[in-house]
Amino acid sequence: MKPNRYVAAMAAYALPDLSVPAGKRPVLLAQNESAIAPSPAAMEAARMALAQARFYSDSEWTDLRAGIAEVHGLDPALILCGAGSMELIQALGLAYLHRGVRALSTAHGYLYFRTVAQLAGATLDLAPETEFTVDVDELLAAVRPETAMVFVANPGNPTGTRIPRDEIVRLREALPDSVMLVIDEAYGEFADAPGEQVFDLVARGDTVVLRTFSKVYGLAGMRVGWGVFPPTIGAEIRKVQNPGSIPITSLAAAAGAMRDQAHMIRVRDETAARRDRFAGAMRQLGLAVPKSHTNFVLIGFGSTEKAASAAAALRNEGVVLRPMGGYGLADCLRATVGSEEDMQIARDMIADWVEREGAS
Ligand SMILES: Cc1ncc(COP(=O)(O)O)c(C=O)c1O
Structure with missing residues (x-):
């Protein structure tokens, strides 16, 4: 049986690996889902x-x-x-x-x-x-x-x-x-x-x-x-x-x-406020973050190695950000705006990583 030649030649659309070590609470910030329940x-x-x-x-x-x-x-x-x-x-x-x-x-x-x-x-x-x-x-x-x-x-x-x-x-x-x-x-x-x-x-x-x-x-x-x-x-x-x-x-x-x-506006404004606080914290750590108009931020770590090291360190603690190699941005990770608690956890872990490894 032969698949359609275009299908045979293509890769499946890549979804992120959401696995975290056993015993860690997953903090999944990799799929740009909303942190807030629907209306x-x-x-x-x-x-x-x-x-x-x-x-x-x-x-x-x-x-x-x-x-x-x-x-x-x-x-x-x-x-x-x-x-x-x-x-x-x-x-x-x-x-x-x-x-x-x-x-x-x-x-x-x-x-x-x-x-x-x-x-x-x-x-x-x-x-x-x-x-x-x-x-x-x-x-x-x-x-x-x-x-x-x-x-x-x-x-x-x-x-x-x-x-x-x-x-x-x-x-x-x-x-x-x-x-x-x-x-x-x-x-x-x-x-x-x-x-x-x-x-x-x-x-x-x-x-x-x-x-x-x-x-x-x-x-x-x-x-x-x-x-x-x-x-x-x-x-x-x-x-x-x-x-x-x-x-x-x-x-x-x-x-x-x-x-x-009214619910949409509350979610939009709360998400944007959380996003901007998180982006500000990343910039204070010396990491580059383009101005976002979405429910996520792109964080530049300065090199492919550093982005991979940060991703691995965070995942080890249960925090999953999206690697960006497929987008030609292997030196970056993308963080979805999650709950206030999850953003605090991500912020603290990235700060710890920067303290150990340096921003760039
Ligand atoms: C730019 C863009 N377009 C489309 C989609 C797909 O959205 P949907 O869930 O409506 O299929 C996404 C989801 O992440 C997206 O980022």
Whole structure:
């Protein structure tokens, strides 16, 4: 039996090793999950929906789409939902990429873009970043005649940095109309500010904006993502998606979470405050941390060896950060913002390590 040649040639999307020594309490700060429980309204809605689980879920996502549309002032007809934004990214790749075309992202861009390009048999090019930040001029310089799709995560994972709306608009306007721009805003709520949203670019017909319930809404395990798609692109994506891919409980939880914006704002602000305190502490230790607009920080340890040594020392005590070798950042570790207690533990252990090994 032979697998599809593109599948045979690719590696599986790498997830972190979450193991810790026996007897240690795991402090898992490696997957950018929320440290704070989802909205009570979301949990209650999921519980109620479980009683309906003998039915297939609504493959039109009617109630969830209505909730998203109300909150974000969008036309529900332009919204598509998926089993995580990963399903929507994969569907975009399968519908629009194929052998002979190229996709483009940035040097330290989200690695799932590569998985999807490979799955479709396409080539992924990477444009350099400047100071861990997407560089629009570098992206434009890397566009080739075969480039069909540009993926930009904004804010970025694993850098945490973002470019302002003006730069996204400049990128879109300078890209050929034939190139689809996919703006992945998995952490978008952490950066929402008046005048900074980009959903309006979808009206051009060549741009897609993705969001998720996995981060600020604290529903990573429910697997719900959404996006705003031009109708022509949305129609192709629907052909590729598995109808009813989002469980009935997940749809209910996401709709409940979306309608509890007060909870979302509390989580966002508490997470950002914890993140900034942690980043400040890391900088005081002499470690480089780019300004983050997400629920994680990227910590530079100065060398590959030092990052590996710090990761091993922390894991030995039960604290798991994400190694960044796969992102071309082997001298860094990424720390998700966890509970106040877990951040204190991580902070103390990194301080101990710096005392032993030196910052750089
Ligand atoms: C930039 C980015 N996009 C998409 C995702 C996937 O999110 P989801 O859980 O919605 O599939 C992640 C998850 O870490 C992410 O960091």
